[in-house]
Amino acid sequence: MRSVIMMITSKGQITIPKEHREALGLLPHTDVEFERVGDELRVRKATGSVRGEKLIDAMKGKSTLSMTTDEIMRLTRG
Structure with missing residues (x-):
C-alpha cells in the first residue's frame, strides 16, 4: 500500500x-x-478490548439496591 499524508486536527484526530x-x-x-x-x-x-472491563470497574459498588438478575431483566424488558 502507498504512503498517505494526513493532517492532525486541533482535537488531535486523524x-x-x-x-x-x-x-x-x-x-x-x-x-x-x-x-x-x-x-x-x-x-x-x-x-x-478492555472497554467492558473499565465500565464494570467504574460501576462496581455504585448500586444502592440489591436486585437479582431476574428482577433487573424484568425491569429492562418492560
Missing part, C-alpha cells in the same frame, strides 16, 4: 484512509492500540 481501514478490518467502534517505536507511531487493531 482520519484513517478507507483503503487502510478495509485492509485491516477496522470497522466503526473497533478498538485500536498505539505503540511508539522511535520516531514512529504504530496503530494496530487491538487484540482484546
Whole structure:
C-alpha cells in the first residue's frame, strides 16, 4: 500500500484512509492500540478490548439496591 499524508486536527484526530481501514478490518467502534517505536507511531487493531472491563470497574459498588438478575431483566424488558 502507498504512503498517505494526513493532517492532525486541533482535537488531535486523524482520519484513517478507507483503503487502510478495509485492509485491516477496522470497522466503526473497533478498538485500536498505539505503540511508539522511535520516531514512529504504530496503530494496530487491538487484540482484546478492555472497554467492558473499565465500565464494570467504574460501576462496581455504585448500586444502592440489591436486585437479582431476574428482577433487573424484568425491569429492562418492560
